[in-house]
Amino acid sequence: MWMCYVTEIEVTDLKSGVQNLHQLFSNLEFDASHEAVYGAVRPSSYSPEFCTELAKKYEKGAEICDLYLKNQICLYGFVSLLKAVKLDGYLIRIKDYLPSVLYEKEENSEDDTSNNEVIDTDIDGMVEDGSNVNINKFSSISASTYIRLPTPLARKHAILNIENKDNKCFAWSVMAAVFPATGNPTKPESYPPYDTLLNFEGIDFPMKLKDIKKFETLNNISVNVYGLESNFVTNKRQYEIVGPLHVETCKKSKNKKPSKGYLCDGCLQFFVSEEKLNNHQKSDCSHIYTKLPTTQPKINKLGEIGPENILKFINLQKMLPVPFVIYADFESLLKPIDCTEPFSGNSYFVKIAEHQAYSFAFYLKCSYDDSLSKLIKYEGKDAPKVFIQKLDDLVHELYNNHLKHIKPMSPLTKEEIEKHESATECYLCGKPFNPFNHKVRDHHHLTSKYLGPAHNSCNINYKLSNTVPVFFHNMSNYDCHLFVKELSTTGEQVSVIAQTKEKYITISKKILVEESKKGPHKYITLRFVDSFRFLTKSLDILSTTLDSEQCREIRKYFPDTKHFELVRHKGVFPYSYMDGFDRLKEKTPPPKENFYNNLTNKHISDEDYARAIDVWNTFDCKSMSDYAMLYLISDVLLLADVFENFRKVCHKEYNLDPCHYITAPALSWDAMLRYTKIELELLTDVDMVHFLKKGVRGGVAQCSKREAVANNRYLPNYDPQQPESYIMYLDATNLYGAAMCQYLPYGNFKWVTDAENFNCFSVEDDADKGYVLEVDLEYPAHLHSAHNDMPFCPESMVPPGSKYPKLIPNLNNKTKYIIHYRNLKQCLKYGLVLKMIHRILEFSQSPWLKKYIDLNTSLRNKAKNEFERDLFKLLNNAIFGKTLENVEKRKDIRLCTRWETKTNSLGARALISKPEFKSCSVFNENLVAVHLGKTKIVYDKPLYVGFTILDLSKTVIYDFYYGYIKKKYGEAANLLYTDTDSLIMEIYTSNFYEDMKRNIEHFDTSNYPTDNIHGIPKTPSILGKMKDEFSSTPIKRFYGTGAKAYCIEANKIIQKAKGISKHVTKTQLQMSDYDLCDNIKMVLENENQEMVEADVNFLDPIAPYEAEDSDNVSTDGSFIFSVSTENLSDMEDSEVLDTDSAEVENKIFKMDNVNNVRFLSYESRYSVCISQHYYVIDNTTLCPSCFFETVSGVPSYVPTTHITEHSSGKVSDLSAHICMCCNKNLYIYCLSTYCIVCNNINLQQ
Template sequence: MPIPGENDILKFTEIAKQLRVPFIIYADFETYVKPIYTCDLDPNSSHTCNLSTFEPCGYAYHIVSTDKRYSKSPVVYRGDNIVETFLSNLLEEEDRILHILRRIEPMHMTIDDENLFEATTHCHLCGLKFQNRFDKVRNHDHVTGEFFGAAHNDCNLLFRQVEFIPVVLHNLRGFDAHLIMQRIGRFKNRRLNVIANTNERYISFSISKLRFVDSFQFLSTSLDNLVKNLKSSGEHYFVEFNNHFKSQQERDLLLQKGIYPYSFCTDASKFLTKELPPKQEFYNTITKTHISEEEYKHAEKVWKEMNIQTMGEYHDLYVLCDVLLLADVFERFRCVSMKSFDLDPAQYYTLAGMCWSACLKMTGVELELLTDFEQYQMIERGIRGGVAMMTMRHAEANNCYIPESYDPSKPNVYLGYFDMNNLYGGAMVEPLPVGNFCWLSEKEILELEILNVDKNDKTGYILEVTLEYPAHLHDCHNDLPLAPEKLSIKVEDLSPYCLKLFKRLHKQKIGGEISQKLVPTLRNKDKYVVHYRNLQFYLQHGLVLKKIHRAISFDQRAWLKPYIEFNTRMRQQAQNDFEVSLYKAYNNIVFGKTMENIRTRLNFNLVHTKKQLQKLVSKPSFETFSIFNKHLVGVKNKKVKLLLNKPIYTGMTILDLSKLFMYEFHYDFVKREFGENAKLLMTDTDSLFYRFEVRDLYVEMHKHLDLFDTSNYPTEHFLFSEKNKKVVGKMKDETNGNPVKGFIGLRAKMYSFIIHDEKRSEVKKAKGVSKSVVNKELSYELYLDCLFSDEMERHQMRSIRSENHNLYLKSINKISLSPFDDKRYWLAPHGVESYSYGHFKIMNE
C-alpha cells in the first residue's frame, strides 16, 4: 500500500509529456494469405480448424518530424526477409534520429520572444507564478531551436524528451505484432521490452529505442472510418499524403482506404500478374462479403490512372497510401489533443493513459490514495459492473402506429427502447471521493443519519451493510430488483425448465456452481458494500437496513466535472465527425482508469538470449514460459510486490451512481406513472427495454418531455425537440421515434427486435458472434424459433488468431444462439416470463 505522507497523493506530474515527440514512424505490413487444405468437420459439434496462414510480403513506413529539415520520403519494400529488413531499416533510422536528438540545437529567440519572456509571470509548463526572477528560465525545443516560453528551472529540467521513437501501426496488437515477433528474436544485440496483456497480446513492445504502439488503442475504429471522418474536416488535413501526391488528380483518386484482393495474393508469383484480378478475387474470406461494383470500378480506375503495370506495383501503392493516411489521421489526433490538453498522445501507450493524465492536469486535483488495506479490500468488493439481463423474453406490439397488425379489440401495447445519454459521464460530474478516508467508530455509526446526508455534502460515505428485502416488495420489484450482487449461481437455483433445458442441450451432468455473474436479486444482502446515495434510494424504496457493519467517510467534490463538461462542450462545437468522435472518446475512456485492477497486470518478458532466459527461470517467482520459436521465448513470473496505488474508490462510486440513475428512471418515473402497465423486457447497463400497455406511449412521453432527448426524432414529429440534445442523463429513444413491432430476447446481450419503418429493420445482437454472421445469417425469426423450439443454433465464424505468434484464419463452429439463461428463474413452458432469484413465489413452484 502507499505510505502516508510519502507516495499517497495522485496528481499530474508528467511535465515531459507536454513535449511533442520530435520523431515518429508510421508503418504497415501486407501479407500473403496462404490456404491450408483441411477435411470437412461435423457441423453439429463445436470445432476450430485453420483455413489459411499469413506471411509478410511487404511493408511501408514513413517518418514525421517536428523539424521539416529532417523529413524523408516514405519507404516501401517488397521482397524477401520482410520483417528482418523492416527492423534493420528502422534500427538504421534510430541511429540517425538519436544522433539528431543528442545534438542540441541552440535557442533561436526573436525580439518578440525576449519581450514575451520578460513579461511572463507564470510558468508555461505548470501554470504556477514565478516567485523570483532567478527561478525563471528560457525553455526551448532542442531539435528546432524554437523558443517555447518562460518556465521554472525545475520544470524546465523535467521538460526533456525521453529517448524513444514511437513506431505506430494500426491494429498492431491484433495482427502486425505477431509478424514482428516471428523474427525480432534474431536481433540478439538489441534489448527487448514488452507490456503484455497476455502471453501473445501486447499493449506495446520495444527493441532498442523503438517503441511500437497500436494506433487502434487510441482511435478504436477501422482506418477506413478514420479517413472518412477526417476527410469530412477538409482535405487540407492530409498533409503527409498531399506532400507525396502532388497532383490533385492523384489526390482525388487515392484519398480513401484502398481496395485490395487479400485472398488472391497467396504467393510472390501473383505480384507478376499484369492486370487487375477479376472482381470475385476481392472476396473477403473473413466477413464472407464481395466488394461492390462501384468499389471494383474504383480499383480499375486506380490501376489505369496510376499507370500500374503489375500486381506488385498495385501492392506497393496500396501499402504506401495506407501508411500516409494513417500518418495524417494520427497527426491530426495529436494536434487536437495538444490543443485541448497540451499533451502529446505519442508520449503514451493508450488513449486511456493520456486522458487520465489530461483530467488530472486540467482539474489540478490531488487524490489521496488509500493506505489502509482493509479499506481497499472493502471498496474493491463494492465494485460491480453494469447490469445486463433479460426479464421477459418475448413481446409484440399492438397499436395504431403499426396499422397492418393493429387489433383495436385488444389492449394497446407499445414497446419502447430507451438509452441514457452518457450514463458514466453523468456519474462522473457528480461529487466523487478525493481524500481523508476514515473508519467510523461504533458510536459514529450509531449516530449516522444516512437518509439526511445531502448528495452535495462535503463528506460522503461508503458502507458495509445488511439489508432485508421484504416479501411485500417482491412483485413490484421483480423486474429490476435493487442492490445487484455478484451471485454464484448453483444448480439448486435453476428452475425446472432451465435445469431440463441445460441437460438436454448440453447432454452432460450438471452439478455444483454453474457461474458467477452480476445479478439483481430479491434476496437479503449480507455485508453488502454500497455508496451512501444508493443506500438512501434503496431504503426510500422499501429495503430495510438491519445493520451497518462498517463505514468509511471521505471528503468529496465534483472534481471531474470541468474535464467532462469541457469535452462535452467541445463535442457540441465540433464541425466534423472526426472531432465529434474524439471528444466523445476523451470522456468515455477515462472511466476505465478510475477502477484499474493492478492485480491483473502481467510480469512478462520477451527473451532472446540464453543468459537472460536462465536468469528469469531460476528466480523463485518463475511461473511459466512459452517457446514462440528458436529465437524467442516468453517468460512469465509472479509479481513479488504489488503497489495498490489506483483510486478505485472513484470507479466504485461512478458504477454505483450510474446504477442509481437507471433505478431512478425505472422506479421514480416508469413504475410511478405506469405501475403494472409497464413491464421491463431487458436491461443492458445504460438501456431499458419496456412493454407498455397504454393508450398512446408518445402522448405519455410528451407529458414528461424533460426526461427525454428527442432530437433524433423526425423534425415533423410532435415530440421532436433539440432542447435536450446530447444532454447527460436524458433518455433517448433508440429507434428514433419509429415504433417497435416485436421483441425477442434469449439472454444478456443476445436479442432481436423489429422496427416498423420503411425497411422493416431488424436489430440483432449476439455477444461473442462475429458481425458477419449476425448481419447475414441471423434473423428475428431465428431468435424466435430458438426460444420456442428450445433448440440452440450453431454457425461457422471466421477469425484471425495467433498460435505462438503464427497467424491463422480460423473457421470456428460454435453456438450462436441459445435459449438457456441462468440469470433468472425462468418459467415453463418456454421461459418467456420469470422471477428474480429470491422471490417468495419460487418456493411455491
C-alpha cells in the first residue's frame, strides 16, 4: 500500500503560502494501489478506508484555506480551524510567516489516528529536499510464515523457532513462551490453540509492531521485540534489513559452563543477581543494546595477548608520515536572492544570497619527494564538479605511478648492519624481541630506505596509509557544502562522520583504482578533513604566527622577496562585492568601500586597501579574475605552510603524523598513550558506566551580582571618603591542566561492600586507591548566607521558565549525589553534613597523565615562536575533551549514492526501510543523507578520567574562594561572576595588590610587567594558580546580565554576550546597554547580523528583517529588553481600559517603553474578528474580542478553546490567567499561558 504526493510547494509570503497549502490539500491523492514516487519523506502504508477518510480531511483543509484567502476568516481563525481538523502540522510550511505565539505545534501531541501522526511529524522531511513535497519508496517489514534461522543463530540453540504454515507466527511464539510444549517444541500442534487462551480482539495478522501494545494490555503479557543486523548482505530481504524477530526462549548461558544469570531486556546486559538487575532497571538502563568490552583474552593487531578491556597505544601505522596530502580551498560568488518580507513581527531570517563556487585550487604535498608536490587551479561555473574529477584523476595517477609499486629494500651499509644485529628492542614499540615475535628489517616501501629493527608484528602494522587526506580550513561549516553533491557522480561509496545531516566532521570517498579477478579490489580513500578541528583559529591569525623560514611552500612559488612579503600573510578580498561572474571581468580593482564585509559589518583599513592595490600592481593583475586566483592560491599555500609546520612539530615531539587523524583530540590522545605508556582499564560493568555518567557535570557559569563600581587609589575618580574597593578578575592558570596532573583513576574498579563504615578523611589525596561515592548531603541553614555566592555541589536541573537543564549551584540538600572523595572531603570541611552513603566505587589511581601535561608545558615554555606555543597549549586542552567523549551522542548518518543495495554497501532503499530510520536529506538524485537512530551503544572510552578531572577542577576554585578569599576578607568579599575557571570579585580592602604580594603563593603573576607599579614579583606560570586577567591594571566597573554576558571597564572595555556574534558585540554594544539591563532580565535578540547558513543544497548568507518601523516600535538594533514586573504594576488595579479609545494606546506605551507594540486600525473584513480594530502587542496579533478587564492594571488575554466562543466575544475559560512561570496575574497572550516577561524569555530560549 502506498501514499503519493503530487504537489510542489513554494513559499515567498503568507498569501502565497496559504495559496500553495490550498493547492496541496486540493491535489493530495491517497491510493492504496499506486506505487509512491521517490522522495524525501518517511513513507507509510494505508488501507483504502483510511485513504477515503484522509481525502475528506484534506478537502476540509482546502475549504479553510479558501475562507482565509477570501478574507472571510482572520489569521487566528485560519490557524484555529486547521488545528480543529488536525491539519496544523502543515503550518510548518508557512511557519516563518506566522506570529510565533499564534502557531506553536506541541512536540508530544498525540493524534487518535497513528497514520495521521506520520503525515504531521514528517513534514520536516519535505523541507529538507528544498521545499518539494515527496516521499520515499519503502519496502515494508512484514511478518510471514516460518523462516529458517540464519546458521550462526541456529547453531547457538538459543532461539525457539516455530514451524507454522500460517501468518500467525507471533501467536505461536507467545504460546511457546508461556505454555509448556507437549511434544516437539518447534511444532504448532505441541501447544493448545492460541485463540482459546490469548485475546487477539481487534488485532489482525500478520502482527504489526504497533499492535503489540494492544496485545500486552489485553493479555497482561510483556513482549520484547529484538532485531537482527546481518554481517553480510544477500538478496533475501529478511537478512537485508533489521526486522522483528520473535524471541521466545533465551537460555541463560554465556559460556559453556552452566551458570545462572539475569538478563536486562532493555540493554541486553547480564547481572549476577536479581537484586542487581532490579536496581539497574530502576534508574540506570539505557533501553538500547549496550556493548561493553570484556576481560576475555584477545590478540591485538601487534600480536600481543591481553584482556579486551585494556586501552593502550597500538596505532603504529600512524607514526609513518602520510606520503601524499592535499590542501584545498574554493572561492565563491554571492548571487543575490529575491526575498519578500514575511508577515511577522518577530525577528526572523531570510535568505539574501546563494554561494556559487567559481574557482578552486589545491596543493599536493609529497612527504618523501618534494619534486612530486604540485599546485592545481581552475576557474569556471562547474568548479565543484571539476574539483572532484581532478581529485579522482590525481588519485589514480598517484596509485599507478607510486603507491602501487613497493620498492625492495636498499642494501644496508656496514654501520646499519651492525646496529641491526646488536639491537635488542623494537625501534617502533620499544619492547624487547622474543622468540614469538622475532626481529626483522623494516624499510620504507616508496623510498626503499632501511628504517630500523622491528618486531615482525610491528613491521606488518607499520605500513603506508591507503588514504589521501584533503584539508580545508573550516570545511565542516562551509567548503563541504560546495562540493558534496558532486561526490556521487561515479556511484562510489561515500561515508561520513557527522554531527548533523548537514555538518560533517569528515567525508570519505572510496575510489576503485584496480580491479582484481582473484583477490579483493584495490581502493584508495579520499578523506576530506577540516584543519580547523586541529588549529582552531582563522587562517589570518595562524599565518601571522609563522616566521619567514616557516613559509616554505609560499616561498617556493613566490621566490621574489617583494612578492613573498606581499602574500605571506592573508590578503583582503571583496567577498560581498563579488555577486556575479561579470565582476571577474572587471579590469580595475574595486574602490575601498566595496571591500565592506557584510558578515562583520566592517570596512577594511586604509593600510589593507593600500596593500591590495600594491598586490594588484605588483603581480600585474589584468582583471578581478587574476586578483581572485592570486588570493586563492596564496590562501592554499598558507594553509599548506601552517599545517606542514604542525606536522613537523608533531612528528618531532610525538612521532605521530596529524594527517592520520580527523581532530586534535584524537591526535593528542594517541600522543598521550604513546608517551605515558599507560594501560587504561575500560569498564566492564554497565552500572559503573551509568553511575559515573550521572556524576559528569561541567563548569559553573553564573552572574551573582549585576553591578559593581570600584573605588581605590589607583583609579582617577578615587573618593577617599568612601570605602576602598577593588574589582578583580582572576583566572586559574590552565585549570583542567592542573586537575590532569593530579591522581587519576586507571584500573581495578570494584564496588565497596562495606559502605557504612567508610571514612573519606582517612584516604589521602595521593593514595594508591581512590573512590567515587553516591551520597545524601544536608546543606545546613546556617551556611546559606555564607555560601550564597557560590554553593557547593552544583546540580544539573531545569530552571523555571526554561526547557533545558543547566548546571546550577544551589543550597538544597543533595540526594544520591555522585561525588569524588576529594570533593566530598572539601564539602564536609566547609560544613555540609553527610547523611548517607548509598554506593562506593573503588579504583587504583596515580598521576599517570602528569607526565604528558608537563611535557607540553615544558615544550611551550621552550617554544621559539607563537605558533608552537599555541600548539602545545592546544594539545593539552584537547586531551581533556577526549576524556569526556560521549559515545551516546554520536550520529549515524549514511551517505547513499545508489537506491539499491550493492555488494556490502546498503542502498538508500534498505536504509530507509530500517525501523531505526529517522529522516533523510536529498542532495540530488544520486546523493541522499540518511539519519538512523541508535540500535547499539559501545562504551569504549574511559569516562572515569573526564569525570575525575571535572570534579577535581572544582576543588581548585572552591579552595581558593573559600579557603583564601572568604577566609581573609569575610563579608568584605563578594562574588560578582564566575565561569568554570574564573572569578570576578568585589573586595573591600585597603590595597588588594599589597595583599597579593604578601600571599604570592596563591597567585600566578607571570603576565605582570617586571616593573609593575605595585612591586609584585613576577612568578613563573603555575598550573592551578590564580592569574590577574588585567595584568595589574585596575578595573573601574562591572556590569553582569547573566551567564557569559557581562561588561568590564578598565583601561579597555571587555564585552561578552553569548549567542551574539563577536563583531556585533564589539561594534554595536555599548556599556550603557549593559547598564540599562541592571537588575532586570535581559533578552538578547540581535537584529543586524548577516551570517552564513549551511543549507542542504547550497550555502546561504542569511539576514534578519527587523520589525516594522513606526513611532511605537523600538528601533534599537542590538537588543530587545523585557520589562521588569515592578513596571507592570504601576497602574491602579481598578483601572479599566476602553478598547476603542486612544487611552489604550497611551496606557500600553507607559509600560517602560515595551518594544514592538503597535496599535493599528483596519476596516472590518473578518467574520470571526467582528471588531474594526486589532492589536499587535509584543509581536502578537489579537482582535478586540480577546480583551477583557485588566489584571494588575494591564490588559490581559485568555486562551480560548472554541472558534465560536472567540467570534462571539465571550471568554469562557478564565483558569489560565496566571502566568505559568512567575504565578502572577500579569499579561497573558491569546493561545499562551505566559506573562509578558516570562513569555519573552521563553521565546528567546
